[in-house]
Amino acid sequence: MNEIYSSPYDLVADALKVPRGSIKDADSMGQHPFWDSMRHLQIIVALEKSYQIQIPDSDIMKYDNMQAIVELFELKSGKRIQKSKGFKEWFKQSLVGKIFYK
Template sequence: MSNRLPNPFDLVAKVLEVDRETLDDESSMGTHPNWDSLNQVAIVTAIEADYDIIIEDEDILKYSNMKAITQLFDELSAKAESAKG
């Protein structure tokens, strides 16, 4: 895992090909026009690649909203910080 994880809003905006400002904590597959089921798979794939983790198939929908993705980012960032020192 790299020292600095990509910001979850930047990561999702890149996958959805939208401005970061179109996303907020309530954005999800059901509320954002560009966030469909195909992009959900692309988001999970980007999370796995950029955060160096594996998300099990049964957990793919767990990360279908910004709140859950941000929580994952916070948890992984905390682990990375504790591993440093």
């Protein structure tokens, strides 16, 4: 694999031209405000270049959500991705959250 991106979240964020933190596990085309059909094609091109694969036209819609993209990344890279935590879980681990959630 020609690893251009160290994370599928980085790949999608770059294709959508948004900050990495705005990409969540449940995001998909049409659900994320910047993930439309044109940006979806940019994600597909980035997947093909990054993983040196050819995604058939019939499979393009298979990768219209983060879960499928993460699974493809894990398959091609051999790496497991830790699912991003929700805000509450993240906050509990923060310095301020540790004070409130003793």
